[in-house]
Amino acid sequence: MASVKLTTSDDKEYTLDRELIFQSNLIKNMVTDLDVFDAPIPLPNVTSSTLDIVIKYLKIHKDDPPPPDKPIEKAVDDMIDEDKELMKLEFNIMADVILAANYLDIPGLLDIGCRTVAWHIKQCKDYHEIREKFNIPKELWRSEEEIAEMKKELNGILG
Amino acid sequence: MIQRLPSELLILVLQYISARDIFHLSKTNKYFNNSLFHFNLLLNFIEIDKIWPTLYIDKQLDIFHNIRKSFLVFPIIEVFSDILDIPKTNKLIVKPRNNFKLAGDVVKTNGSFDQGIGHVEFNTAHLYMYNEPPFVKNINLQLKTLELSLCRIGDEGILDLVNGIQTLESLGLGYNNITSTGLVCLCNHLPPNLRSLSIWGNPIHLDGLEYLSFKLKETRIQKLFLSGLKIGPNDLTVLLIELPNCIVEDLHYQNIIEKDALRVLFRILDKSRLKKLVAGFNNGLHSPYIKFQRRIKYS
Numbered sequence: 001m002a003s004v005k006l007t008t009s010d011d012k013e014y015t016l017d018r019e020l021i022f023q024s025n026l027i028k029n030m031v032t033d034l035d036v037f038d039a040p041i042p043l044p045n046v047t048s049s050t051l052d053i054v055i056k057y058l059k060i061h062k063d064d065p066p067p068p069d070k071p072i073e074k075a076v077d078d079m080i081d082e083d084k085e086l087m088k089l090e091f092n093i094m095a096d097v098i099l100a101a102n103y104l105d106i107p108g109l110l111d112i113g114c115r116t117v118a119w120h121i122k123q124c125k126d127y128h129e130i131r132e133k134f135n136i137p138k139e140l141w142r143s144e145e146e147i148a149e150m151k152k153e154l155n156g157i158l159g
Numbered sequence: 160m161i162q163r164l165p166s167e168l169l170i171l172v173l174q175y176i177s178a179r180d181i182f183h184l185s186k187t188n189k190y191f192n193n194s195l196f197h198f199n200l201l202l203n204f205i206e207i208d209k210i211w212p213t214l215y216i217d218k219q220l221d222i223f224h225n226i227r228k229s230f231l232v233f234p235i236i237e238v239f240s241d242i243l244d245i246p247k248t249n250k251l252i253v254k255p256r257n258n259f260k261l262a263g264d265v266v267k268t269n270g271s272f273d274q275g276i277g278h279v280e281f282n283t284a285h286l287y288m289y290n291e292p293p294f295v296k297n298i299n300l301q302l303k304t305l306e307l308s309l310c311r312i313g314d315e316g317i318l319d320l321v322n323g324i325q326t327l328e329s330l331g332l333g334y335n336n337i338t339s340t341g342l343v344c345l346c347n348h349l350p351p352n353l354r355s356l357s358i359w360g361n362p363i364h365l366d367g368l369e370y371l372s373f374k375l376k377e378t379r380i381q382k383l384f385l386s387g388l389k390i391g392p393n394d395l396t397v398l399l400i401e402l403p404n405c406i407v408e409d410l411h412y413q414n415i416i417e418k419d420a421l422r423v424l425f426r427i428l429d430k431s432r433l434k435k436l437v438a439g440f441n442n443g444l445h446s447p448y449i450k451f452q453r454r455i456k457y458s
Contacts, residue, residue: 076175091160102168114168117161118175127186134160136187 004031005040012048013040020058025105045103050096056086057109064108076119079112087116091134162191306331314341321348328352333384334360339367346374357384359411365394372398375405382409386437392417399423402431409435 002018004027022028030041043051060082077084087094098113124130131138161184164172173181184191305327312320312335324330327350337345342363349356368390375383375398385398392415400423410433416424428436 092163095160095163098164098168110168110171114171115175117164117172121161121172121176121180121184124180124183127183130183131187134162134187136162136191138188 005038006051007040007042008046008048008051009044010048012051014048014051014055016055016058020055020062023058023061023106023108025107027104043104046100047096050093050100053086053089053093053097054100054104054106054109057083057106057112060086061108076115076122079115083112087112091120162188303327304329307335312337314338314344317341317344321345324348325350326352329355329382331355331357331384332361333357337361337363339364339370342367343370346371349374349378349380351379353378353380355382355384356380357382358388359384360387363388363390365390365397368394369397372401375401375407379406381406383407384411386411386413388414390414393420395420396423399427399431402427402433406432408432411437413438 003015004018004021006014006016006021006027008014018031022031027041046054060080079087087097089097094113094116098110098117101109101113120133121130124133130136161169161172173184176184303326305324306329307320312332314337316335317332317337318341321344325348330350330353332345337358338361342358342361343366345358368385368388395412395414395416396419398412399420416438424438
């Protein structure tokens with residue numbers, strides 16, 4: 001079986017079955033269009049730890065039929081147990097996985113990633129909880145510089 | 160973590176959460192507030208159709224949104240944030256109409272929302288909100304009337320408001336804790352077709368009134384409501400001397416007026432275009448002009 005070589009951003013090389021990695025539209029297009037089977041494909045936006053998770057997903061879904069052209073609307077937690085287990089990740093790693101899925105163009109993984117984030121948002125009662133859960137910094141509505149500039153402008157007008 | 164997601168991925172997440180959750184997310188920080196409520200983002204990325212059904216399912220809201228592409232929907236969510244927390248057994252029906260009135264106090268005092276049509280009317284031309292801190296930042300519709308009395312807007316709110324009010328013909332900002340600074344900012348961004356301006360009950364001092372007077376001649380304001388300001392008994396003079404140069408026809412000025420200002424007032428009346436003047440001497444007991452302690456209506 002033909003294989004494809006990938007190199008992650010931390011210089012780790014992976015050799016993966018073509019059928020498995022072809023769930024990534026990016027890799028599929030690169031390989032078929034450019035006919036690069038031997039040379040490793042660099043993935044500058046993906047670390048090895050993230051790629052490991054991506055590979056786990058690909059293995060779970062290797063026998064899935066190709067996704068429909070028009071996405072089917074699903075409930076936020078409508079996913080198989082293996083996917084749920086896979087997405088039990090720290091939020092930062094989850095963000096890496098979502099970004100990797102987007103970069104590698106794996107619609108299924110992107111979808112479950114987004115739905116997992118949405119599920120976590122839905123569990124929060126209010127914005128305080130969202131802020132705390134996702135560690136979102138509370139920024140000022142305006143920067144000090146903006147406020148100072150406004151005051152200066154208004155003082156100029158007022159003389 | 161979420162803030163690391165670019166807009167196009169954030170939108171994918173938003174498709175799975177209700178409008179209420181989007182509202183909460185928008186309140187977490189400046190980035191999300193800007194991202195989630197920004198008009199262009201909405202138009203470009205969010206398909207409102209995908210959000211409203213979620214809202215419908217989650218909260219049993221029945222929204223007839225023929226304005227769905229208008230981003231006034233998001234100010235509504237802001238105003239309705241309390242309503243969205245109502246038990247699921249309640250049902251709210253909002254039918255957009257040609258005469259929209261959204262009065263926060265009415266909405267709040269009604270326990271049942273089953274007859275929501277009667278309480279909440281909705282329209283893109285006229286917007287009235289009372290006793291609610293509205294999301295005024297991005298109002299960018301073809302609004303002609305905007306009444307925001309008692310909405311706790313303040314000077315900072317004015318800075319946000321002025322960007323989106325250029326289509327207005329009537330603006331009401333009574334009792335919003337706006338100071339001279341806010342008024343100056345407002346004066347610099349007055350809508351070109353504004354006919355009526357109400358700033359009654361705000362802590363505006365002489366400098367603010369002075370600047371408004373100076374700017375009046377560049378505007379089309381015909382009705383001016385200036386009662387209850389924090390100005391001195393003779394400060395009306397600064398406005399009066401500009402009256403002949405502008406087209407104000409209806410002036411409400413119920414503040415303390417004393418000797419010097421009164422002299423100017425009576426001298427200026429014939430030279431101005433005033434058709435109606437409502438002036439009350441609300442400090443009459445201490446005023447030497449106690450005999451004028453009634454309203455003067457000048458026609």
